[in-house]
Amino acid sequence: MTNAIFTGLMLGGMYALIAMGLTLQYGVARIMNLSYGEFLVAASFASYWLFTGWALNPLLGLAIVVPIGFGVSIVLYRFLLTPLVRRAATRDALEVDSLLATFGMMFIVQGIMLTMFGGAYFSYSFLSIPVTLFGETLALNRLVAFGLAVLFGLALYVALTRTRFGTAIRAVAVDPQAARLVAIDVTSMSAFAFALGGAMVAAAGVLVSMFLTFSASSGVIFTMKALMVVVMGGVGNLLGCLVAGLALGLSESLVATFVDPGLTLAVNFALFLGVLLVKPAGLFGRAQR
Amino acid sequence: MSPTHIAAVIAVGAGLVVLALLPRYADAYYLSLAISLLQFTVLATAWGLFSGPTRYVSLATTAFFGVGAYIVAVLGEVLAWPLVLLIAAAIGALMAVIVGISTLRLSGLHFVIFTFGLAELVRQLVIWYEVNKTRVLGRYVFVDITQNDIFWQLLGLAVAVFAIGWLIARSRLGFALRIIGEDETVAKHCGINVTLAKVTLFAISAVFITLVGAIMAPRWTYIEPSIAFNPTISFQVVIMALLGGAHRLWGPAVGAIPLTLLFEFLSARFPATSTLIIGVVFLLIVYALPTGVAGLWERVSRRRAAAPPVQA
Amino acid sequence: MTVLASSAPVLEVSALTRAFGGLVAVNVIDLAVHSGEIVGLLGPNGSGKTTALNLISGVLRPDSGTIRFAGQAINGMPAHRIARLGLARTFQLVRVLKGMSCAENVKAGLVFHRPPLSRGEIDESVDRLLRHVGLSDRGGLPAAGLTYIDCKRLELARALALKPRLLLLDEWLAGLNPSELLIGIELIRSLKEEGLSILLVEHVMDAIRSLCDRCVVMNSGRRIAEGRPDEVLADPAVIEAYLGVSPGVSTDA
Numbered sequence: 001m002t003n004a005i006f007t008g009l010m011l012g013g014m015y016a017l018i019a020m021g022l023t024l025q026y027g028v029a030r031i032m033n034l035s036y037g038e039f040l041v042a043a044s045f046a047s048y049w050l051f052t053g054w055a056l057n058p059l060l061g062l063a064i065v066v067p068i069g070f071g072v073s074i075v076l077y078r079f080l081l082t083p084l085v086r087r088a089a090t091r092d093a094l095e096v097d098s099l100l101a102t103f104g105m106m107f108i109v110q111g112i113m114l115t116m117f118g119g120a121y122f123s124y125s126f127l128s129i130p131v132t133l134f135g136e137t138l139a140l141n142r143l144v145a146f147g148l149a150v151l152f153g154l155a156l157y158v159a160l161t162r163t164r165f166g167t168a169i170r171a172v173a174v175d176p177q178a179a180r181l182v183a184i185d186v187t188s189m190s191a192f193a194f195a196l197g198g199a200m201v202a203a204a205g206v207l208v209s210m211f212l213t214f215s216a217s218s219g220v221i222f223t224m225k226a227l228m229v230v231v232m233g234g235v236g237n238l239l240g241c242l243v244a245g246l247a248l249g250l251s252e253s254l255v256a257t258f259v260d261p262g263l264t265l266a267v268n269f270a271l272f273l274g275v276l277l278v279k280p281a282g283l284f285g286r287a288q289r
Numbered sequence: 290m291s292p293t294h295i296a297a298v299i300a301v302g303a304g305l306v307v308l309a310l311l312p313r314y315a316d317a318y319y320l321s322l323a324i325s326l327l328q329f330t331v332l333a334t335a336w337g338l339f340s341g342p343t344r345y346v347s348l349a350t351t352a353f354f355g356v357g358a359y360i361v362a363v364l365g366e367v368l369a370w371p372l373v374l375l376i377a378a379a380i381g382a383l384m385a386v387i388v389g390i391s392t393l394r395l396s397g398l399h400f401v402i403f404t405f406g407l408a409e410l411v412r413q414l415v416i417w418y419e420v421n422k423t424r425v426l427g428r429y430v431f432v433d434i435t436q437n438d439i440f441w442q443l444l445g446l447a448v449a450v451f452a453i454g455w456l457i458a459r460s461r462l463g464f465a466l467r468i469i470g471e472d473e474t475v476a477k478h479c480g481i482n483v484t485l486a487k488v489t490l491f492a493i494s495a496v497f498i499t500l501v502g503a504i505m506a507p508r509w510t511y512i513e514p515s516i517a518f519n520p521t522i523s524f525q526v527v528i529m530a531l532l533g534g535a536h537r538l539w540g541p542a543v544g545a546i547p548l549t550l551l552f553e554f555l556s557a558r559f560p561a562t563s564t565l566i567i568g569v570v571f572l573l574i575v576y577a578l579p580t581g582v583a584g585l586w587e588r589v590s591r592r593r594a595a596a597p598p599v600q601a
Numbered sequence: 602m603t604v605l606a607s608s609a610p611v612l613e614v615s616a617l618t619r620a621f622g623g624l625v626a627v628n629v630i631d632l633a634v635h636s637g638e639i640v641g642l643l644g645p646n647g648s649g650k651t652t653a654l655n656l657i658s659g660v661l662r663p664d665s666g667t668i669r670f671a672g673q674a675i676n677g678m679p680a681h682r683i684a685r686l687g688l689a690r691t692f693q694l695v696r697v698l699k700g701m702s703c704a705e706n707v708k709a710g711l712v713f714h715r716p717p718l719s720r721g722e723i724d725e726s727v728d729r730l731l732r733h734v735g736l737s738d739r740g741g742l743p744a745a746g747l748t749y750i751d752c753k754r755l756e757l758a759r760a761l762a763l764k765p766r767l768l769l770l771d772e773w774l775a776g777l778n779p780s781e782l783l784i785g786i787e788l789i790r791s792l793k794e795e796g797l798s799i800l801l802v803e804h805v806m807d808a809i810r811s812l813c814d815r816c817v818v819m820n821s822g823r824r825i826a827e828g829r830p831d832e833v834l835a836d837p838a839v840i841e842a843y844l845g846v847s848p849g850v851s852t853d854a
Contacts, residue, residue, distance in 0.1 A: 096344065272402075
């Protein structure tokens, strides 16, 4: 039982980490990014390549991969998504358009990774030293990744709630129209939030690659989990991300331990629908009038 | 009926006769290509039937297709073929109703997410069932269905999907969907059961997709979950319908034909980079042709009709 | 269309309550509309009038309280079933179906009757309703090209197409110029003469005085007054709600 809960919490922490970037991208920039998981896996490959090719410690690799993630996202937003934002008549129209555009992007990123690395599974061994914690044994790399995930989450939370800049970003998330009225540059704030989300997903990709095996086509499952966590927690809400991520991880690990590992996805979906039937705006979402 | 109507009916009828005779003249390669074309025409048209008027992007095509194929693998040997198809249609409809009722009352976004994962969910459930209950993962498809039979069945299904689409557009359901597309709140206050209309349409669309999966199953001799639930189909169907324009009944078919040929060509010549190219084609369509060929056609013909362009 | 005068109200709302988070938008409201009566629902902006209409027409679900329409409890019932029972409404921000013709807009209210109308009845009703609201020759025109008052007329025709027993009008007269206002008031009065019961949310005082049999005034979600229009408009609590009260300064407006 403790083992299942412990595994569940670690897993949930990972889900929360994965979803944080998406909640920024969707909550603030209103871009429903279906290629999100592909960018995560791309960061995993980058970390793998740095580690095996250049013997670069993934923790140092973060310092390279995260800024690249930020930069690539800025460029993507500027050249691919801004035209859609301009074209969209309503928020719904932008949602559908961005969904389709990122859907195409998902194939492109996946296609590039397939041509570069093929369809095989990859992993590398870094800090795979067994550690005993609360009577449970687990690999040090998982623990380090978890610790860093908590750190990144806290840093993001503080940045969004304690700084003027963060307040501006949250204002855009709540009401872009009103934000414009108080002299917030909504377009560049959206671009920045999208890029910050890109940086977060790059960080998640590096951390995840330390303890998970991945392949060019594993992005879809990350996207799906991240989407579920974001919508369940309430779009644009970091605390919601954490709670929903933990709920998803715990339920998954408990079902895998006590019922059947083959039913984890079914439980994910049941939880997702259950939450939305009770609270359509998500756990921490604002109810609409 | 006006003379142009009569001419159109005769032309369509003659075209169908020519198509139906195709297996007598075409060799195996062209017959197989024709089957692919028909398959995607039906899939994309059925997709557009639901997603066109409601603007809900369904990524669940694979889930229904795979269920259809799996039903044939399980029941094909035991039951008569028409009965197998009937069961496939019923299960497809039932699945659509369950998914529809649980997600279509929520926003479009939740629907997309759910359908995005649906194929994976169904695949996992099938694997779980097979491993735990029947203890086999793959199955051989033993049915006495030839390529010619597949072609004729798909042709019949194509005629059916267009006929149903045509009828819906002229029915109360079709009118209800136009109102829902304009303003859902107004639709409710006109006495329209919005959820029922959406779920009905989703089920009709799903029946066709499930049937395509069932009809196509005998093409493989061996089926396992990863073959039946191949996620690419969902994606291909969306691209096709978008290229043609999902808001018109004939739109998705217009997109299906060139793209099927393109995908066949790509997977034969550039298997390694086909995913990448599909992605690029997809993006080109989203940016250059947001309303598809049908939208372009409407703009051009409207411009012709109103010779001195009216300022908006 | 004649409606027998009866003592049982067409609409009877009791202890209706709905909160959004901490804000109680509608707080234990009682309200009744009798057959053939026009009742005004008044109150300053943000007092919960539109929320009350949304609860009655089924856009929102009440947290507690009951709504009885023609003797049947309709609280919590989905909007389309309430509409079919014969409760129609217009919207504060006028909502016409812009992608359709005017005739199709009216048809939208006719096609989904239970039991369904015949094609002939529908076509005949479309013409009659368009004529009724003063849009007789506009049937074939796209609704997108209508002026503001014509949009309001079209929306009213669509609501009347449901053959309602009760009509909810949400600031239907707002934004009209003085001559349009007179036409609008006459139109509503003609509906009353046909026996329709009407609940209207309105800010135009002239219209309230000349149309309403009774008024209910809301402020901050609560009911603060009820009675004949001239009575409630003279009520100190109502004046205070609209104009506020500042200490030391008399509020004789």
